Structure formats: C-alpha cells, structure tokens
Amino acid sequence: MNALKRVVGVLALGFWFSSFFAWKYFDAHGLRTPDLQSGKTYPLDTHGSVVYLTPHEHYFLYGLIIAGIVFFLLSAVFYFVGSKRP
Known part of the structure; x- marks a missing residue:
C-alpha cells in the first residue's frame, strides 16, 4: 500500500507540473487572435495575456489539470485512510 501511495503522489505532482508547463508553453507560443481556419478558438487567459487554442490543445491542457x-x-x-490504523 505504501508503494501505491507514493506512485499516486508522484503522478499527482507529475500531472500538476505538466499542466503548469503546458499552460506556460501555450501562453508563450499561441496565437494572440482567434483563427477559424486553424481552429484556434478556445481562449486561454493568463493574467491578461490571451492566446487561442485548438480544441485538442484545450482538452489536453484541462485533462492534465483534472x-x-x-x-x-x-x-x-x-493518506487519511492509511493513518487510521493503530
């Protein structure tokens, strides 16, 4: 059970860091205006810096976050279930 706890914890950190870096990558390399031709219509607002993502990029980013x-x-x-043992 301890190994499972560690694996789940590492996966949580891995997905969180991956979502952070994907967000920053999309913010730095995305289009600043929507483009219907390429499908970049999903806005991503980072403290006033808005870029537009494709549906694939949008669902990928929010899938990592979730x-x-x-x-x-x-x-x-x-953690809480495992700490109840005497």
Whole structure:
C-alpha cells in the first residue's frame, strides 16, 4: 500500500507540473487572435495575456489539470485512510 501511495503522489505532482508547463508553453507560443481556419478558438487567459487554442490543445491542457486534481485527491484519501490504523 505504501508503494501505491507514493506512485499516486508522484503522478499527482507529475500531472500538476505538466499542466503548469503546458499552460506556460501555450501562453508563450499561441496565437494572440482567434483563427477559424486553424481552429484556434478556445481562449486561454493568463493574467491578461490571451492566446487561442485548438480544441485538442484545450482538452489536453484541462485533462492534465483534472488528472492532477484527481490524483491529488486520491493521495489525500490514501493518506487519511492509511493513518487510521493503530
């Protein structure tokens, strides 16, 4: 069970860091205006800097964020369930 706790914790950190770096990459390299031809229509606002993403990029980024949250919650559950033992 301890190995599973560690794996879930590492996955949570990995997905969180991946989502952070993907967000920063898209912010630095994205189009500043929407482009219907390329499908870049999903806005990504980073403190006033707006870039536009394709549906694939949008769902990829938010999938990483959601996966990080899910694995973080799983690691919290494993921590609290595992600490109840005498």
